[in-house]
Amino acid sequence: MLTRHNEGCHRIVLQPGPIPSRWVIPGVRQSRASVYTPPGHACTFVRIELAGSTRSQRSERPLMDREIRIRGEAKGDERAITRVTVAAFRTLQLRVGVERFDITEHRIILALRSADALVVSLVADMDGSVVGHVAFSRLTISAGTTDWYALGPLSVLPAQHRKGIGTALVREGLSRLKGMNARGCCVVGDPAYYTRFGFESLPELSSPGVPEEVLLATCWTAPAPRGEVTFHEAFEADAAL
Numbered sequence: 001m002l003t004r005h006n007e008g009c010h011r012i013v014l015q016p017g018p019i020p021s022r023w024v025i026p027g028v029r030q031s032r033a034s035v036y037t038p039p040g041h042a043c044t045f046v047r048i049e050l051a052g053s054t055r056s057q058r059s060e061r062p063l064m065d066r067e068i069r070i071r072g073e074a075k076g077d078e079r080a081i082t083r084v085t086v087a088a089f090r091t092l093q094l095r096v097g098v099e100r101f102d103i104t105e106h107r108i109i110l111a112l113r114s115a116d117a118l119v120v121s122l123v124a125d126m127d128g129s130v131v132g133h134v135a136f137s138r139l140t141i142s143a144g145t146t147d148w149y150a151l152g153p154l155s156v157l158p159a160q161h162r163k164g165i166g167t168a169l170v171r172e173g174l175s176r177l178k179g180m181n182a183r184g185c186c187v188v189g190d191p192a193y194y195t196r197f198g199f200e201s202l203p204e205l206s207s208p209g210v211p212e213e214v215l216l217a218t219c220w221t222a223p224a225p226r227g228e229v230t231f232h233e234a235f236e237a238d239a240a241l
């Protein structure tokens with residue numbers, strides 16, 4: 001479960017598993033919470049009772065204004081996944097202030113799919129429309145460690161950013177990998193985003209051409225692997241493909 005502050009509201013993103021009766025909320029020492037979906041509403045609400053007050057205070061906030069389902073990619077999702085990926089990475093392009101660089105991530109997904117290498121491919125489905133996507137594929141480590149996977153590309157439609165959709169996609173993907181007895185997962189990405197999922201920079205791992213500070217890994221079985229990480233060749237997908 002994550003808590004975050006968004007335009008003055010606490011939003012709480014539920015993770016799979018039992019709902020804890022006591023949650024930690026920034027700025028609030030202790031609280032009790034319950035979750036409910038009012039009849040006739042598509043959204044879930046959280047009722048928070050602040051501890052330590054003489055009268056219990058209640059605040060009720062919608063978690064997400066629309067229902068979002070994380071599900072496996074299905075036949076027919078391909079074009080929507082491309083659309084979401086291009087739109088998402090265009091915002092990244094604008095944010096980093098680079099006027100021209102080719103968006104290749106949708107081509108990586110196409111290449112992974114046609115190589116039958118999309119081990120896990122999840123979409124965030126909002127009322128039947130794809131608003132997010134994450135891909136996982138196998139990678140190799142030079143020392144011979146097996147059962148490691150790569151996360152990416154990860155995309156959320158810009159209009160739906162900061163609603164917990166990226167987080168939900170990553171958490172569900174990692175959980176499915178663990179269910180497949182994966183030993184760990186690597187991502188090339190911003191530590192500010194991926195450390196929240198347990199990713200960290202492992203000094204024993206490297207990948208040609210990848211700055212060490214953005215090569216991140218989460219390791220689920222000891223010992224931690226060492227060696228050179230090679231991603232699926234689809235990651236070399238060229239914009240001209």
Ligand SMILES: CC(C)(COP(=O)(O)OP(=O)(O)OC[C@H]1O[C@@H](n2cnc3c(N)ncnc32)[C@H](O)[C@@H]1OP(=O)(O)O)[C@@H](O)C(=O)NCCC(=O)NCCS
Pocket residue numbers: 004005088089091092152154155156157160161162163164165166167168188189190192193
């Ligand atoms: C990265 C991305 C998938 C996150 O999706 P999302 O649904 O908005 O993410 P969540 O709502 O789960 O999390 C939002 C949080 O992540 C942070 N965040 C988003 N992108 C980030 C980045 N590149 N670096 C650091 N933090 C980032 C937001 O600031 C927000 O922080 P907060 O929790 O403190 O408010 C989405 O921003 C996106 O599609 N970006 C463009 C493509 C991209 O960068 N993909 C990842 C490449 S490795």
